[in-house]
Amino acid sequence: PIRRPIFYRSTYALPAIPPQPPVAAADPHHKVASGMDVYLGMVSAESVRASQAGQKPGATALDVPSGRGYYHLNISLADNKTQAPVTDAKVTIQVSDGMTLQTRDLTLVAANNAVSYGGFFRFDSGSAYNITTEIKRPGLPGAAVAKFEFKAP
Numbered sequence: 001p002i003r004r005p006i007f008y009r010s011t012y013a014l015p016a017i018p019p020q021p022p023v024a025a026a027d028p029h030h031k032v033a034s035g036m037d038v039y040l041g042m043v044s045a046e047s048v049r050a051s052q053a054g055q056k057p058g059a060t061a062l063d064v065p066s067g068r069g070y071y072h073l074n075i076s077l078a079d080n081k082t083q084a085p086v087t088d089a090k091v092t093i094q095v096s097d098g099m100t101l102q103t104r105d106l107t108l109v110a111a112n113n114a115v116s117y118g119g120f121f122r123f124d125s126g127s128a129y130n131i132t133t134e135i136k137r138p139g140l141p142g143a144a145v146a147k148f149e150f151k152a153p
Contacts, residue, residue, distance in 0.1 A: 034144035036086055037078045038133060042150070045070035045120060062109075065120050069152070074118035075106060075133055086137070091117040094132045097124070123152035 031038045045064050052062065062072065073093060077086035091106040106117035123129060131148040 028148065031146035031148070032080055033135065033146045034140070035080050036135065036144060037080050037083075038135070038144070038146040039076040039078075040131065040133070040146075040148045041074045041076065041116070042071050043074075045072065048072055062118075062120075065122075067122075069122045069124060070120050071123055072118055072120050073106075073131070074109065074116040075135075076114065076116040077135065085115050087115050088138055089117070090136045092134045092136075093119065093121070094134075095121045095123075096130050096132075097127045098130075123150070125152050127152050 029040045031040075045067075048062055048064050052064070064070070064072075073095075075091050075093070077089060077091075078084065079086060087108065093104055093106060095102045102121050104119045104121065106119045109116050109118045129150045129152065131150055133146045133148070135144040135146070136142075137144075
């Protein structure tokens with residue numbers, strides 16, 4: 001005799017698998033390097049000029065370069081565990097579009113009860129840039145490196 005498979009009809013439903021919680025997208029302006037949170041901020045030179053035009057006389061002002069395409073890059077540093085601001089670093093930035101390279105040591109800037117390191121860089125509209133930040137601190141060997149990407153509008 002030929003045996004035929006027996007099919008059973010189940011009255012039990014499989015439990016639904018709950019959807020996985022969404023994963024937060026990484027912040028492209030935040031990196032962690034050598035125990036420090038490294039934050040990249042950018043503002044156009046035009047915005048800085050406009051902001052400084054409304055300042056009170058005698059207020060500290062940045063030396064804004066003339067011309068188009070300049071941005072003020074700032075790096076804010078904080079201890080990753082304590083969130084205490086890091087104010088004893090030497091910060092250097094390299095900005096490259098693959099054809100040109102701009103390198104500057106950033107100066108310590110205090111504004112709005114915050115401390116950061118900043119400097120002006122020129123970006124050509126539509127070009128993509130790699131921004132490499134090198135951070136050296138007294139008493140620590142080597143340098144911490146954080147890399148960012150930016151596409152100029």
